[in-house]
Amino acid sequence: MSVEIKENNILIVDDEKGIRVATQLLLEDEGYNVISADCGEKGIEIGASKEFDIAIIDLKMPDVEGIEVLSNIKSNFPNTICFITTAFASYDTAIEATRKGAFGYIPKPFTPEELIYNIEQGLKQRNLLLEAERLRKEKEEKLLEIANEKSRLSTIIKTINDGVLVINLNGQLSYFNYAALRYLNISDFKIGDKILDKMPEQIINLYQKITSAEKFLIKTFTTQIDILPNNELCIEAALTPIANPDGSLAGVVIILSNITQFKKIELIKSQFVSMVAHELKTPLSAVQGFLNIILDDSLKLNEEKKKEYLQRSLIRLKSLCDLVNDLLDISRMEIKSKQREIVDVIINDVIDSTVNFLEIELKKKKISVDKNIQESLPPIKADYNEISRIFINLLSNAIKYNKDEGAIYITSHQENNFIIIKIRDTGIGIKPEEKEKLFNEFYRAKNEKTRNISGTGLGLSIVKKIVESYFGKIEVDSVYGYGTTITIKLPIN
Template sequence: MQNAKPKILVVDDEKGLRIGVQRLLEMEGYEVDIAENGKEGIELGTKNDYDIAIIDLKMPDIEGIEVLKNIKQKFPNTVCFIATAFASYDTAIEATKLGAQSYIPKPFTPEELITEIKNGYQKRQLLLEEEKWRKEREERLLEVAFEKTRLNTIINSITDGVLVVNKEGLAVLFNPAVYKFLDLSELKVEEYILDKLRPEILELINKFLLSDSKEKRSYTIQLEIKPNREFFIEATASPVFHPGDNLAGVVIVLKDITELKKIELIKSQFVSMVSHELKAPIASVYGFLKLMIDENIKLNEEQKKDYIQRSMVRLDGLLKMVNDLLDISRMELKTVRREIRKICLTEIIKNILELFQVEIQKSNISVNFNYQQNSFCIDADADEITRLFTNLISNAIKYNRPSGSITISISHTGNFLLTEIKDTGIGMKEEEKKKLFLEFFRAKNEFTKNISGTGLGLSIVKRIVDSYAGKIEVESEYGIGTTFRIYLPLSVN
């Protein structure tokens, strides 16, 4: 029994019976409320949750069946007895349908009443226990439903593909990303999926499904889903075990590694190009030095001087290449030290033109520098901006035609400072423009074969412009000339 006293409601219009039952039950340890008619019985019975209710069948205002109906509607677990001396078959059926425990025939002895009450209270305890378990079960079901919903939300929000396959080869859990990674148009829960998978992934899953091993390890493979390196994935399969270490299924996680593969290819190509570009000048210098120290070859002083000068030119180009590579590496790693301050772009370009004055005069190139009288200022590192425009102006000179021209202009456009460098040089073909900012790319034609360079200058230019949230545009026509437009954010103040 519970620690609290069982609560009983007695509804009867006979005062003597009502009071007598109250005293008897209170002596037995029960807490008893009484009602002298049906109306009062309904009020008490629907207001308080009684353990047991004893209801007289015949009362002058409202019959006991109606009282029973109202109490059971409000408190279904209250155990109700109908007390009457006029029980009939029809009323017994009706009372039972409404949830009455049984009849207590009048007159009854104290022992008969106590026995019925005890049996009724046991039934009450069972009903309460059943209610408790029902609520707990509902709560657990709600928790399971919530966990499932939360799991689905998490799984569906993952950009990687997630697929869980049970021992029978059925897809028991997956997210929308699986359609893309496995190139599927449709998939249903508990649908057989093994016949829809690529052979490589199927082999990965079968490492677990066709094995009795309880080893908790994962297997990973990389696949090219679309040709020409358009779509690469990495598939990782791991076993899922029941609590008893019996295999429940396999979970496959699919990742898009297309960009990683592209980077790997670029790195491989970059290393190959660096090796090639370093090898040529080193081999050349080595050849000159070998000729100079060969005792069987008699060289005069003029020839030796020529070989030394050629070696110095090669080594100078090699040094520039190494410095350019170091600059690119620092930019990639974001370890470049900058001193950001307000700088005047017109002054920087004037200084660069003075630096190249000898080359300009040697090629008889005319230079027009157009700018307004007011200063054009940007917030930047002076050395970086000097490097940027030195590369562009140097190219405009090197790749120009004899007696050609270079036009440089600076103007405002929105929140940017636009610098335009136009030359009348050899220009570029359309396919060359697409590769213009790639490392080591140099246009190769009859005009460029005698022009030296590392092929890294414009790559550095592009990185510098991008680092300032700027933009660079190129217009070029083969045999006519090239125009570079550089947009850099104006100084805030």
């Protein structure tokens, strides 16, 4: 079967080799011409040397930020459609990237379908830009007829991502595109309709402010609106007055932008800061309390009691250090600043080493380990310390949340191009409603059986990030009261 040559040129700028190579192979299989750069500086050099249809740029790179690469490419070739890819988006960087000319964000990790869909949408926008450019030059050369120009302009506006509405002084709809219908969650309206009673209250108030002013200025008023609850659809509406040739007010143009993802990112950021503050405050308050008791001469504590309080303080401080280290690891993984040493890693050796490392904890609870490991498994290309971190976290949990004299069952085998590892314990298990939250940062199941088990709530989140950074998968199967099985799939290549 021959591949359809689409003759579209795509530039990939990403310092992470696995993502860069996989993306290039996928797009080449789709028939695109692809060139890649492994750093921001090289991306600028290639992106400025010729015009590409699409540029896919990683936000965080060690030498040059993705925003700078985007700015350089857009300054040389304004019609190149640029996407920013990142696993750690923020509202501020999203706004900055949009101002610099980014067409959109592609969150990591992304599926092949998501990538292809974004590329197709970008090429549609690219074609529109090129068509608009061609029309502009044609008009300068041939003075196109006004009617044809209006028709083409209408076509372009109807296909852009932002919603567009024009309302006259009588509150009647003079113009709209289909994106406006979608963002306002309205099934249908037509030119000439009295539209104001269908608008959100914030838009009505700004429209009335503009139209009731004694003297209007060409000034834009903006407001943010939650169209659907729970941040399912949030928009930003920008209202600008339209003037007649004589300077009088003709109506109002409304531009609607979808800011749902930006609002979600803002909410996540706020929740994260709140959770970190809470998790840091608890151990610090406990240590402060113990020290105040020790220093209070009126309590007349004996040396044994003082030693007990100091030991309890050390335990609290250790949990605080663990939390800070886990936060630093998550931060490094998100911004890709953590250096990797890629080697051939034998999974079975890592499992054996981890079991030996945790031998004392296993003996304390008299937990047995049953290993059913396929011999001669091929190695995987990975950072040994990261793979070791996966199994230390998972086996530590299998011990902590297990019953005394329980068991841990470990299996590993090859399935096609993946190494499949299962770790099953006979512990307390997870309730169905807790399963979906298990990999969330700071989440720890809270019930009568976990009350005295310490932890930062970040271990499984780190495990998931490491596994997915190698294009692997992690799954959980659990029955409350009977145990939990964690399944990891790591690609060999």
